[in-house]
């Protein structure tokens with residue numbers, strides 16, 4: 023496992039981080055941060071692109087976050103990624119954020135531009151690329167059901183689907199009020215005067231079998247953005263009877279093997295993929311934002327699979 027640095031390493035002008043070989047000029051801020059796979063594939067990208075910099079993990083608590091982000095210019099950083107629990111605080115701290123970051127309420131990529139900090143969110147765009155790569159399909163053409171729409175990842179995916187104006191959006195959450203709130207927020211983006219058939223274009227439902235069953239006939243892509251399936255002992259996300267061969271199933275859980283949902287979907291004859299591709303593409307998009315050039319995707323993918 024690579025080293026974990028702290029706010030103190032950044033706040034002293036970054037002397038410790040500058041002294042590394044190659045110097046640390048990119049990072050991920052998180053709390054916890056030990057589990058992050060980002061250094062593995064970002065360092066592979068930096069090596070493949072011949073950039074004399076390294077990407078490190080920095081453990082930053084919520085109290086330390088604003089000062090740590092503000093210390094990036096003086097520490098000579100190009101930027102940073104931001105993960106749990108700092109994505110909303112990052113949006114509040116940056117000087118400027120792009121449209122999608124503002125709509126999703128979260129920033130995961132920060133760029134240092136002189137003394138200013140610019141915020142982006144690559145989770146949603148990374149999801150779109152992952153769906154294209156996994157299923158050769160564009161989100162805008164699909165009727166999408168998001169399970170766990172009230173969580174961080176589910177919200178990021180839902181906002182992106184609404185921005186893409188996907189054909190249909192079904193927001194599912196155990197605590198259904200969160201899905202309903204999100205549906206209200208996204209309604210202006212999903213409004214259409216076109217008649218699309220018997221099913222409403224944007225709905226919010228509870229994570230219950232009867233409600234799910236009533237929607238399944240009007241869905242092309244099912245996305246798992248819940249934490250169910252992270253442990254092998256977890257219950258199934260969906261009853262097997264709801265999985266049919268015409269579905270595409272995307273499990274946002276990143277795993278190098280098949281998750282239980284992916285196994286169940288394939289057994290039903292559906293096409294299925296896990297969240298590794300979303301992780302890869304959100305990282306590749308961060309690289310593109312920092313360096314304004316295409317990311318070395320093959321090197322990043324190989325490093326992610328090995329990590």
Ligand code: NAP
Nearest residue numbers: 170172173174175176196197247248249274275297300301
């Ligand atoms: P989160 O904010 O904690 O949200 C968890 C979601 O799961 C909530 O909607 C929650 O519903 C739901 N949930 C939890 N237990 C449940 C249960 N027993 N039954 C039904 N729903 C349940 O977590 P997150 O950060 O969004 O992460 C969610 C998943 O996405 C994780 O598996 C994570 O690994 C994955 N993820 C993948 C990527 C990627 O790049 N591939 C990126 C980010 C996250 P309530 O609102 O009712 O609590």
